[in-house]
Amino acid sequence: MAENGAPAEMTPFIYAAGILAVVMMIWDTIEVGRNDAANIVNAVFGSRILSRRRAVQVAAIGVVLGAGFSSAVMETARKGIFAPQHFTVQQALAIYSSVYIVDTILLYAYSAFGMPVSTTLTLVFSLLGAALFLGAAEVDNPSSAIQWAGAGTVLAGIICSIALTGAMAFILQRAARGAIRDKWSSLPALLLHGGWVGGGLMAGLTYFMLEKGMKGLAAVKHLKETISVVPYTGPILTVLVLWVFFAILIHLSLVVFRRKAAELLFPIMTVLGMLGMAFAFGQNDLANCASPGLAVLAIIRGHKQGHEMADITETALPQVALFAAGLILVMGMMTEHAQRVTRSEARTGSQGDHVKLWAPRWCISIASFMLSRRRGLPVAPSLAPAMTKNPKGRTMHYDPLRACVIVCVSACVIATASAFALPVSTTYVAFAAVVATGMADRIFVRGDAALKLGRSIWVVFSWFAAAVLASLSAGLICLMVYYIGIAGMVMSVLANLALRAYVKRRSDVQEERVKLEARERMHPEEFALEDEAA
Numbered sequence: 300m301a302e303n304g305a306p307a308e309m310t311p312f313i314y315a316a317g318i319l320a321v322v323m324m325i326w327d328t329i330e331v332g333r334n335d336a337a338n339i340v341n342a343v344f345g346s347r348i349l350s351r352r353r354a355v356q357v358a359a360i361g362v363v364l365g366a367g368f369s370s371a372v373m374e375t376a377r378k379g380i381f382a383p384q385h386f387t388v389q390q391a392l393a394i395y396s397s398v399y400i401v402d403t404i405l406l407y408a409y410s411a412f413g414m415p416v417s418t419t420l421t422l423v424f425s426l427l428g429a430a431l432f433l434g435a436a437e438v439d440n441p442s443s444a445i446q447w448a449g450a451g452t453v454l455a456g457i458i459c460s461i462a463l464t465g466a467m468a469f470i471l472q473r474a475a476r477g478a479i480r481d482k483w484s485s486l487p488a489l490l491l492h493g494g495w496v497g498g499g500l501m502a503g504l505t506y507f508m509l510e511k512g513m514k515g516l517a518a519v520k521h522l523k524e525t526i527s528v529v530p531y532t533g534p535i536l537t538v539l540v541l542w543v544f545f546a547i548l549i550h551l552s553l554v555v556f557r558r559k560a561a562e563l564l565f566p567i568m569t570v571l572g573m574l575g576m577a578f579a580f581g582q583n584d585l586a587n588c589a590s591p592g593l594a595v596l597a598i599i600r601g602h603k604q605g606h607e608m609a610d611i612t613e614t615a616l617p618q619v620a621l622f623a624a625g626l627i628l629v630m631g632m633m634t635e636h637a638q639r640v641t642r643s644e645a646r647t648g649s650q651g652d653h654v655k656l657w658a659p660r661w662c663i664s665i666a667s668f669m670l671s672r673r674r675g676l677p678v679a680p681s682l683a684p685a686m687t688k689n690p691k692g693r694t695m696h697y698d699p700l701r702a703c704v705i706v707c708v709s710a711c712v713i714a715t716a717s718a719f720a721l722p723v724s725t726t727y728v729a730f731a732a733v734v735a736t737g738m739a740d741r742i743f744v745r746g747d748a749a750l751k752l753g754r755s756i757w758v759v760f761s762w763f764a765a766a767v768l769a770s771l772s773a774g775l776i777c778l779m780v781y782y783i784g785i786a787g788m789v790m791s792v793l794a795n796l797a798l799r800a801y802v803k804r805r806s807d808v809q810e811e812r813v814k815l816e817a818r819e820r821m822h823p824e825e826f827a828l829e830d831e832a833a
Contacts, residue, residue, distance in 0.1 A: 309603060315785045316392035317599045319792075323399035324592025328624050330406035331418045331588040332362075332631025334640055338415065338729035339577050339632075342705040345645035345696035348566045351638060357570065358577040359629040365581025366625025367618060383594075388602045390433055390781060395591040395598075396788060397777035398425040401769055402588075404795045404802075410636040411806035413643035414761055417724035418584055421769045422591075423453055428770030429777035436778065457724050460712050464728045465735040468708045471500070472739035475700055483700040486561040490553050493564055498546030500707045501568060505545075506538050507711035508575045565699035572706030579713035580725050581625050589624040639810070647754045648733035649696035652746025657813045658753035662760070666752035670743065701740060705732045730758065
């Protein structure tokens with residue numbers, strides 16, 4: 300590095316790292332959208348409120364808006380995991396480049412097999428692995444190169460978000476189901492219970508989105524200053540006031556519009572919850588794909604101007620780049636592999652008897668053992684046709700009541716995490732809500748129960764495997780890129796592309812095998828309906 304303020308030499312390695320960062324940032328953003336799309340639209344798609352394509356189009360509005368206001372989370376992901384000032388420019392560029400090379404193939408592989416994975420987890424452990432490996436080789440005090448407090452805070456936030464989401468989703472779903480049962484579109488049932496159930500969900504969603512998720516927006520700040528309710532009443536009383544307001548509004552709508560309002564109540568609330576979750580997703584998860592690339596560009600620009608690493612890491616992120624990354628996220632959400640992730644996640648929590656899924660035999664064996672211990676418990680009641688078929692005759696994996704609980708709880712938890720600048724896992728939060736609401740509805744007792752529970756076990760196991768793979772792979776590739784230079788970058792990218800082609804072949808074969816196995820388990824008419832619904 301040249302003296303502070305004096306122009307520094309731009310080596311071929313630095314130029315190559317800049318080009319790689321731009322290309323891989325776009326690629327990784329597509330991969331994040333490809334995998335995490337399932338977490339946004341799976342409830343709306345699984346309940347057949349909207350088709351998947353239409354759900355993605357609606358969710359795109361929230362994703363792009365949320366991405367434009369993700370700078371706080373971006374800062375945590377960009378310099379909250381390791382300390383760039385302890386590395387040289389070349390070392391920092393090698394770390395960020397290796398993260399992208401690993402992240403793109405890891406996310407692609409999981410998406411190709413229809414597996415939801417935490418893009419936050421892969422980012423955090425890739426950064427940790429690369430910084431640890433290179434720090435151990437080049438830094439005098441390797442432990443100082445890692446922001447252990449920041450990494451610990453992120454991981455603790457992920458664990459707490461899973462526990463909180465699971466507990467909230469289970470309790471709310473059990474309460475809502477106990478009151479409304481399977482009559483989610485019945486006018487008499489909703490006149491009796493729709494106000495307090497729907498009002499409570501809307502009150503929580505409104506408060507957490509405005510007070511936590513959207514608190515940085517100028518319009519929301521102006522609204523809070525104008526109304527000035529929260530500072531005087533506190534959050535609990537504010538939620539209660541909102542609860543009463545929405546309960547009255549919902550009840551009046553049911554009284555005035557009768558059956559039409561009853562049929563649209565929970566579908567409309569689910570779509571609104573999806574929009575809130577999409578905003579929270581764009582705000583939180585953009586850090587998982589854009590922050591390394593934008594950090595590389597900031598480092599190169601600062602190095603060219605002769606700034607020190609400590610000053611370079613303070614460079615502000617351009618707002619236009621954030622909105623552009625949000626649009627690229629939406630492109631990833633529209634790909635074929637994104638459909639695989641959405642369908643498999645919906646089927647894992649499906650209320651139906653037979654699903655098209657795959658899980659290793661050892662996971663199914665564990666699930667069968669767990670289910671055998673529950674034989675003495677009462678089984679779930681037979682599902683009414685209204686819960687398993689929509690008006691068009693297509694299979695509903697969830698009914699709109701459960702879908703509403705899933706998106707509302709998920710959006711509230713993610714928005715709260717964004718308010719604290721914590722890049723929590725959208726995947727973990729959404730999957731926890733799906734499984735917890737399914738447990739509340741006792742879906743793991745009939746039909747392919749062992750397969751669905753085995754798939755859940757396989758997904759959770761794969762999350763831990765992703766952490767190990769991300770850290771080890773990023774560490775080794777970081778050493779290759781740093782010591783071999785541009786040749787190391789080229790070799791790593793070629794290996795990435797080769798693995799991508801191999802994964803595509805294997806995943807396509809597995810998709811066909813899963814369909815054949817599902818056909819063997821189903822009656823012909825059941826498979827025809829399931830195939831049409833997909």
